[in-house]
Every structure is written in C-alpha cells, then in structure tokens.
Amino acid sequence: MSKNTTVFEYQYRDGGNFKTYGCLLLSGQDEHTEASIRQCLEWGDQFVAEQIGVPALYEEHWRQVEDGPSDLDHSFHEFICLRAAQPKEQDLPIWGTLADMMKRMLAASGRWDVRLSPNCNL
Numbered sequence: 001m002s003k004n005t006t007v008f009e010y011q012y013r014d015g016g017n018f019k020t021y022g023c024l025l026l027s028g029q030d031e032h033t034e035a036s037i038r039q040c041l042e043w044g045d046q047f048v049a050e051q052i053g054v055p056a057l058y059e060e061h062w063r064q065v066e067d068g069p070s071d072l073d074h075s076f077h078e079f080i081c082l083r084a085a086q087p088k089e090q091d092l093p094i095w096g097t098l099a100d101m102m103k104r105m106l107a108a109s110g111r112w113d114v115r116l117s118p119n120c121n122l
C-alpha cells in the first residue's frame with residue numbers, strides 16, 4: 001500500500017462535552033490542504049458529516065454514553081486535523097482521496113445544511 005496517505009481526524013462532541021472520535025484514511029498528501037479545509041468550516045472547525053459523505057458518529061456516540069438522542073445533541077461534527085498516516089493505519093480502508101475531500105468541503109463552504117442531519121430537530 002502506498003505511504004502517500006493522510007488521516008482525516010474528526011469527532012462528535014455533544015453539548016455536555018462528551019466526545020466520540022473518528023478517522024478516515026485518504027489517499028494523497030498536501031501540506032496546505034488542512035488550512036484550506038479550515039476556511040470551509042463553520043466556526044473554523046465544524047461541519048455537517050452527512051453533507052460531505054463522512055460517516056456520522058452519532059450512533060457510536062450514543063452507545064458510548066449509554067444514552068440516546070437528547071437535548072445535548074446537535075448536527076455538527078468537529079474537524080480535528082489532517083496528518084500523515086502511521087504504519088499501523090495503512091490497513092484502514094481508503095475512504096477516498098484528499099483532493100475529493102477538499103472538493104466536498106469547498107462545495108459545502110458557507111452553505112452547511114443542518115437539515116441533512118437526523119439531529120436537526122432535537
């Protein structure tokens with residue numbers, strides 16, 4: 001497998017500050033992409049996972065906190081960072097390309113639609 005891979009780290013953080021971590025393996029690397037992605041995000045780090053095709057972390061979050069949807073939930077996930085994949089992460093399935101992630105972010109930039117999330121009416 002190519003070592004030219006990037007990890008997209010993100011999390012879901014509910015209103016009580018309980019966090020559920022997620023990551024995706026992307027093919028490609030570019031040291032400038034993280035800054036470009038941050039310019040696309042709401043409040044510098046928030047995005048609607050469903051809008052860009054990133055797996056939402058709500059279900060896993062609810063299992064971890066042993067609770068279901070509540071008034072602490074919302075529609076946004078939090079971008080943490082992009083980083084070079086470590087050798088142990090090279091076995092993760094490739095979600096897509098770094099360039100494709102950037103295209104998805106650019107398409108949603110300034111138009112984040114919380115209605116795409118099942119949490120929009122909580």
